[in-house]
Amino acid sequence: MPRAKGREPLTLVRIVDAALALVDERGLDALTMRRLGGVLGVDPMAVYYHVADKRTLLGHLVDAVFADLDPPAGIEDWREQVRAWARAYRDLALAHPNLVLQLFSYREAVAAAAARADPPLRAAVGASGLPPADVEAAGDLVVDYVHGYVLGEASAPPAARGDGTGFEAVLDLIVTGIEARALTSSTTPRRRRAKQPAR
Amino acid sequence: MPRAKGREPLTLVRIVDAALALVDERGLDALTMRRLGGVLGVDPMAVYYHVADKRTLLGHLVDAVFADLDPPAGIEDWREQVRAWARAYRDLALAHPNLVLQLFSYREAVAAAAARADPPLRAAVGASGLPPADVEAAGDLVVDYVHGYVLGEASAPPAARGDGTGFEAVLDLIVTGIEARALTSSTTPRRRRAKQPAR
DNA sequence: GGCTCTATTCTACGATGTAGAATTAGACGC
DNA sequence: GCGTCTAATTCTACATCGTAGAATAGAGCC
Numbered sequence: 480m481p482r483a484k485g486r487e488p489l490t491l492v493r494i495v496d497a498a499l500a501l502v503d504e505r506g507l508d509a510l511t512m513r514r515l516g517g518v519l520g521v522d523p524m525a526v527y528y529h530v531a532d533k534r535t536l537l538g539h540l541v542d543a544v545f546a547d548l549d550p551p552a553g554i555e556d557w558r559e560q561v562r563a564w565a566r567a568y569r570d571l572a573l574a575h576p577n578l579v580l581q582l583f584s585y586r587e588a589v590a591a592a593a594a595r596a597d598p599p600l601r602a603a604v605g606a607s608g609l610p611p612a613d614v615e616a617a618g619d620l621v622v623d624y625v626h627g628y629v630l631g632e633a634s635a636p637p638a639a640r641g642d643g644t645g646f647e648a649v650l651d652l653i654v655t656g657i658e659a660r661a662l663t664s665s666t667t668p669r670r671r672r673a674k675q676p677a678r
Numbered sequence: 679m680p681r682a683k684g685r686e687p688l689t690l691v692r693i694v695d696a697a698l699a700l701v702d703e704r705g706l707d708a709l710t711m712r713r714l715g716g717v718l719g720v721d722p723m724a725v726y727y728h729v730a731d732k733r734t735l736l737g738h739l740v741d742a743v744f745a746d747l748d749p750p751a752g753i754e755d756w757r758e759q760v761r762a763w764a765r766a767y768r769d770l771a772l773a774h775p776n777l778v779l780q781l782f783s784y785r786e787a788v789a790a791a792a793a794r795a796d797p798p799l800r801a802a803v804g805a806s807g808l809p810p811a812d813v814e815a816a817g818d819l820v821v822d823y824v825h826g827y828v829l830g831e832a833s834a835p836p837a838a839r840g841d842g843t844g845f846e847a848v849l850d851l852i853v854t855g856i857e858a859r860a861l862t863s864s865t866t867p868r869r870r871r872a873k874q875p876a877r
Numbered sequence: 878g879g880c881t882c883t884a885t886t887c888t889a890c891g892a893t894g895t896a897g898a899a900t901t902a903g904a905c906g907c
Numbered sequence: 908g909c910g911t912c913t914a915a916t917t918c919t920a921c922a923t924c925g926t927a928g929a930a931t932a933g934a935g936c937c
Contacts, residue, residue: 511925523925528883616847624822649822652855721917
């Protein structure tokens with residue numbers, strides 16, 4: 480049957496919103512097609528007209544969460560850009576701990592979302608004067624550190640979370656490292672990797 | 679009925695071994711109480727005599743995996759100690775990608791296991807001459823970076839994995855950062871945090 | 878009024894984790 | 908040998924899950 484006249488129609492965004500609310504409030508396990516249909520006031524199977532299966536629904540959730548990541552613009556110092564990006568990424572992830580905590584392993588979606596989000600980071604790191612190979616490494620370091628941090632932090636109840644000084648201290652450390660490395664690499668050639676093949 | 683005479687008895691280690699094999703070979707989803715009972719040649723419910731429920735079984739798996747993490751001893755340079763620890767931790771995690779990938783979010787167990795494993799890391803970082811507060815941050819950086827790295831890497835099929843040069847480059851970067859910071863903090867007092875309260 | 882298409886519902890199936898009762902094979906006293 | 912006890916295992920059953928596949932109800936068009 481088509482959409483009933485009175486009720487507002489089922490749409491993907493309504494579905495995603497409801498699902499996200501469920502996950503945020505009651506955990507990922509509480510996201511059940513039946514329950515989802517319940518809060519939407521609709522037969523569970525109705526969802527399947529809009530979403531292929533639960534797995535892709537989860538993908539939509541991740542997309543939705545990562546969609547509104549944009550670090551503050553208008554900062555000129557690359558150091559502060561890096562810090563701002565890391566904070567924004569962290570805050571985003573911590574805003575939906577249940578989703579993030581249990582779905583970070585959901586590679587396809589997270590990787591795609593993160594890839595969409597991280598050019599600003601790479602640009603900021605690039606502005607440090609690091610050689611390209613190290614730019615990549617430094618960017619990975621920031622991204623992976625935040626992932627690991629969130630993974631560790633997200634399961635704690637918000638009240639019991641750290642005040643973020645640890646996070647800031649690590650950002651200091653990373654920035655210091657980038658600076659130091661940019662300095663040495665501008666004078667010295669890139670450090671030789673072991674087992675250089677003859678040529 | 680008690681253990682049958684002929685068949686060897688069901689024990690926790692047999693259960694954990696079988697479960698781990700299942701997860702490693704066929705993924706976490708394949709770990710099902712029925713299937714586990716199947717490979718053990720036993721009724722699924724027999725497992726419940728030795729393990730409270732599936733959740734604690736997963737805990738046992740994580741324990742088992744992390745139990746045999748010990749980074750190579752006998753290195754004297756703290757830089758190499760840090761590197762060695764990070765590599766050991768990474769290799770351990772990557773040896774069981776399915777488990778790690780989908781169970782890293784399983785905080786209680788992973789946190790406990792990691793905590794048991796990381797004193798050597800803290801010691802190595804401490805030997806760098808960093809002030810204590812930064813030692814903590816640097817240790818966190820290493821641990822969280824490895825977590826994030828593994829999270830990103832573990833889902834790729836082993837053949838398609840990076841050759842590890844990216845990982846090594848990041849280790850270089852971290853070590854450089856620690857060195858640089860140890861230098862400046864030995865001459866300058868610790869950098870003021872924003873919003874210093876009056877006293 | 879009848880057709881067609883779209884959005885929804887109904888019915889059903891196999892699989893899962895596990896509670897709770899039933900069973901059985903050995904150990905132990907006699 | 909024989910009952911009895913108990914630890915280890917199995918049996919039965921249930922609620923819940925994701926979802927396949929058929930059925931159906933309305934809206935829009937002729």
